[in-house]
Amino acid sequence: xxxxxxxxxxxxxxxxxxxxxxxxxxxxxxxxxxxxxxxxxxxxxxxxxxxxxxxxxxxxxxxxxxxxxxxxxxxxxxxxxxxxxxxxxxxxxxxxxxxxxxxxxxxxxxxxxxxxxxxxxxxxxxxxxxxxxxxxxxxxxxxxxxxxxxxxxxxxxxxxxxxxxxxxxxxxxxxxxxxxxxxxxxxxxxxxxxxxxxxxxxxxxxxxxxxxxxxxxxxxxxxxxxxxxxxxxxxxxxxxxxxxxxxxxxxxxxxxxxxxxxxxxxxxxxxxxxxxxxxxxxxxxxxxxxxxxxxxxxxxxxxxxxxxxxxxxxxxxxxxxxxxxxxxxxx
Ligand code: NAD
Ligand code: DAU
Numbered sequence: 001x002x003x004x005x006x007x008x009x010x011x012x013x014x015x016x017x018x019x020x021x022x023x024x025x026x027x028x029x030x031x032x033x034x035x036x037x038x039x040x041x042x043x044x045x046x047x048x049x050x051x052x053x054x055x056x057x058x059x060x061x062x063x064x065x066x067x068x069x070x071x072x073x074x075x076x077x078x079x080x081x082x083x084x085x086x087x088x089x090x091x092x093x094x095x096x097x098x099x100x101x102x103x104x105x106x107x108x109x110x111x112x113x114x115x116x117x118x119x120x121x122x123x124x125x126x127x128x129x130x131x132x133x134x135x136x137x138x139x140x141x142x143x144x145x146x147x148x149x150x151x152x153x154x155x156x157x158x159x160x161x162x163x164x165x166x167x168x169x170x171x172x173x174x175x176x177x178x179x180x181x182x183x184x185x186x187x188x189x190x191x192x193x194x195x196x197x198x199x200x201x202x203x204x205x206x207x208x209x210x211x212x213x214x215x216x217x218x219x220x221x222x223x224x225x226x227x228x229x230x231x232x233x234x235x236x237x238x239x240x241x242x243x244x245x246x247x248x249x250x251x252x253x254x255x256x257x258x259x260x261x262x263x264x265x266x267x268x269x270x271x272x273x274x275x276x277x278x279x280x281x282x283x284x285x286x287x288x289x290x291x292x293x294x295x296x297x298x299x300x301x302x303x304x305x306x307x308x309x310x311x312x313x314x315x316x317x318x319x320x321x322x323x324x325x326x327x328x329x330x331x
Contacts, residue, residue: 002028002070004067005031005074006104007077016077028052030052034096058078071113075118078096079151080147080150082185083145086150087146087329098157105157105167115158116170116223119154121237121277126144127276127277128276134278135277135280137236141155145274148274155235159233170231171235175277176214177215178214180311187249196257196312197319200265202264203250203265203267204246204273206266210243211246212239213240213243222290237281240281242297
């Protein structure tokens with residue numbers, strides 16, 4: 001199978017490429033990535049001779065048509081992915097997440113190529129902190145931020161292209177990923193690298209917001225199940241029952257790094273901050289027998305901390321710029 005992976009130099013995409021090349025099956029991988037601030041060839045370190053890398057924009061129709069015409073399937077990760085950045089400047093989110101997805105959909109429509117759309121649980125908005133409910137495949141869309149609104153728009157385009165043009169697409173909406181190669185602007189790696197550089201972790205507001213954590217390898221193992229066995233037109237929810245509030249996560253990071261769990265700062269809350277995400281992944285588990293490998297968040301977090309400690313060269317040069325961006329955004 002010839003797979004075109006968009007956003008393969010980003011966090012989840014690079015882990016997907018690594019996992020795919022390690023599966024021992026006959027797959028030819030091409031990565032299309034624009035290498036924005038969030039993408040890095042170093043995330044694909046030591047794999048270079050096993051796949052083809054194309055630096056380019058998913059909104060470039062000529063390039064996308066050419067690459068799609070040579071593929072059997074497309075797995076679409078490329079996106080602007082950070083909520084805080086979308087609040088500071090929504091425009092690249094509209095271009096990449098909506099126009100970029102549209103460009104890919106037109107190409108897979110033209111060449112009859114199988115397409116999988118990687119999306120987020122944030123399209124469903126948020127749940128109340130005291131509500132036992134979880135998101136299901138039938139939860140109505142209700143996005144809150146510019147980021148999640150553009151992801152919701154892109155999901156809707158995929159559904160329309162399936163129904164109107166017969167595009168062979170599946171969708172998945174996953175909860176918060178953690179693990180190696182995640183950009184240090186994101187919550188968990190930001191706090192780990194804060195501690196490693198002698199800075200106190202930064203918690204938005206009171207830290208009561210809940211996220212449903214899944215290890216990136218578990219997300220990617222689920223994606224392969226959907227790619228191989230998913231029903232065209234269907235949406236699959238991916239999660240591993242990892243609900244924790246942010247305060248608990250910050251304290252656990254400090255504890256696992258041998259620091260006082262109270263050594264963090266409360267900072268200005270994110271505008272429109274979603275309260276709680278929670279995924280009901282029973283459909284995926286029941287239909288495909290999928291199970292997450294990482295059932296202990298504590299152990300997954302411990303290995304993630306070790307990875308950032310052991311791979312300083314991967315993130316160290318970025319740290320000052322990321323924190324300067326947060327300073328400019330006043331968080
Ligand atoms: P990321 O920001 O780490 O990586 C995004 C990648 O896309 C980068 O390599 C970047 O260079 C590339 N890119 C950006 N604009 C591009 C363009 N115009 N053309 C080509 N490449 C471009 O993101 P991530 O966290 O790995 O997320 C990947 C996908 O998974 C996104 O679609 C995101 O919405 C979705 N998702 C993420 C999570 C999460 O917790 N991180 C959870 C659920 C779904
Ligand atoms: O739910 C899936 C989504 O998870 C993905 O679609 C997004 O691409 C991904 O970035 C993530 O979105 P969040 O906004 O939940 O992730 P983030 O890492 O930015 O923040 C996680 C939580 O931690 C959130 O409640 C905000 C909080 N936070 C974040 C940062 C960066 C802090 O308290 N302090 C921080 O410094």
